[in-house]
Amino acid sequence: MTISRRQVLKGMALAPTVALAGPASFDKHAPKPVAAGEGALEFKVRRYETCLDNARWHPLSMGARARVEEYLEYKERVVWTKPDLIDQLQKSVKQNFARLIGADAGEIAYVNSTTAGETMFVSSLGLPDKDCNIVTDGLHFEGSLYLYGALQKQGMDVRCVRPDKNWRIDLKDMERAIDHKTRLVAVSQASFINGFQHDLKALCELAHSRGALVYVDAVQAVGAIPVDVRESGVDAMGSASYKWLMGDFGLGFLYVRQSVIPRLRRTLFGYRQLNAFNYHAFPGDPVGPYPASWSQHDDASGFFEIGTYSNATLAALSYSLPAILDMGPAAIQQHVQQLIAKVQREIPRLGYPSMTPADAGSPIATFLIKDSAALAKKLRTAGVDVAAGNGRMRISPSIYNTDGDIERLLEALA
Structure with missing residues (x-):
């Protein structure tokens, strides 16, 4: 069934929470027949070129563009009342991303990009630290290799495993690099260089057996292939939304397993981490320590959400994520x-x-x-x-x- 722009806008204007909720059930291990160009995901790019470079940035679907236009019309009116459309979108988009990777919504934080999420997670582990090491590989993202190379110049022991002659990262080579002083193993689920995929479950079992955590860059995986953080055992995972999630720049996701969160330290601070904030400085304020008191969320948002994110991208994802979930x-x-x-x-x-x-x-x-x-x-x-x-x-x-x-x-x- 093709969904028209009129139907999309009507659904958003009248019932955004219902319209963005996505399908009632989702089994990512049960493929359904797909006819390219049909269904809720239609792409105008086909009129202009033969695009086979979706790993760079994925074209926006016509339905996602309609959602963005509806958001812009909403902001243009400047009539702000509760419940706010963006508040509802933030909840539903995060819930749908969590469903897509098999996580709980409380384990997901909004971030600006994949790299921002990886950098914040690394920092929350107290790195760099000369008493431990980091293991990565040569097929990881270039921005990540820059991150770990910079930490290495600060004295961090960083071990980068090379691909073999078949352009794979051999698990045995990772095993030789990971030891009981390894604090973090950082890899890409699907390499942006050549698409190689680690056996994440085996890699996580290896790393955990030696006391290390595993971070995965999934920007070339989520939305394109099945991803299950529970099944693989990864501790943290980052993804922007402008590739296979069919969104745009300025908004991404960081998953951190709930049991890992208490081990982390806050290194960046922002208002989105707050559960409550009370002034004690002005007339009418309750009595308390000057100038204010507060409490923080104890989930991923309370550690990693620090500022504002792209609402237009949020609107695009409110269309694309339910469509991806529905298709599988x-x-x-x-x-x-x-x-x-x-x-x-x-x-x-x-x-x-x-x-x-x-x-x-x-x-x-x-x-x-x-x-x-x-x-x-x-x-x-x-x-x-x-x-x-x-x-x-x-x-x-x-x-x-x-x-x-x-x-x-x-x-x-x-």
């Missing part, structure tokens, strides 16, 4: 893997060796190229959008892509 990440993965399998089979025949393990299961396939600038120009001329640079070509199809899109890519490469 397993169904999305199943559709995308059919397209990935074709490029993995055909592109090496054209002279571009694959860097992506055949069983990666992520929405990314990367190939080695010789002349990045010439290839990028060739694909632009053909109206095909992929990431080409630094000797690599990264292809990342999404739910709206079709076999015809892959054929156009192959024709351009031939």
Whole structure:
């Protein structure tokens, strides 16, 4: 069923809480047939180009744009009454993200980006600390490698595991790097370089057996493949919303397992962490310590939410997250893997060796190229959008892509 803009706006204006609640049930392990371009997720990008670079930033759906327009109309009116639309959106979006990864809403904090969440979590562990070490790998995000490299320059023992000849991170190599002085293991669930996925459950069991916590960058995973923080055992996970969550910049999520939160320290402070705040300084104030007293939330928001976030992105997510939940990440993965399998089979025949393990299961396939600038120009001329640079070509199809899109890519490469 296609949902029109009129239906979206009417639903938001009359009953935002009901409209944003998402489906009644969700089984991410039960794929449903998906017909690309059909259903609640429609994308105008198909009119302009063959976009196979969704891992860079995912096009906004027409339904999500309608929600953003409704928010802008709401703000334009400047009539603020309780219950406020944004208050309702903040609750429902956080609840839907929690459902998407198998967490509780109290374990989720809003953050500005994936990197912001990882940086805050690392700081909350008291790092850098010369009495322990951090283990990461060479397929982790570049901003994260900068973070850990900077900590290393401050005297932190940082161990970075290299990929093997097949462009995987071998669990045995991680085992050699992780010891009983390791405080944190930080990896990407799906590498932005080549889509490689760790066996998170095995990695978490290894790390926990030696007393370490595990942080996972899931920005190239959540929304595109099934993610279950309970099943994997990860301690913390970050994701922005402008990629596979089909939102935009300025709003992301940080999951921290509830049992880990009491072990953390607050290193940044903001009004969103407050459960209550009372002045004791002005006429009419209750008696108390000058100038004020307060209490803090004891969940993830009470440690990591520090300021304002993008309300327009919140509005976009109020549409996209229920749609992703309704479709099911397993169904999305199943559709995308059919397209990935074709490029993995055909592109090496054209002279571009694959860097992506055949069983990666992520929405990314990367190939080695010789002349990045010439290839990028060739694909632009053909109206095909992929990431080409630094000797690599990264292809990342999404739910709206079709076999015809892959054929156009192959024709351009031939």
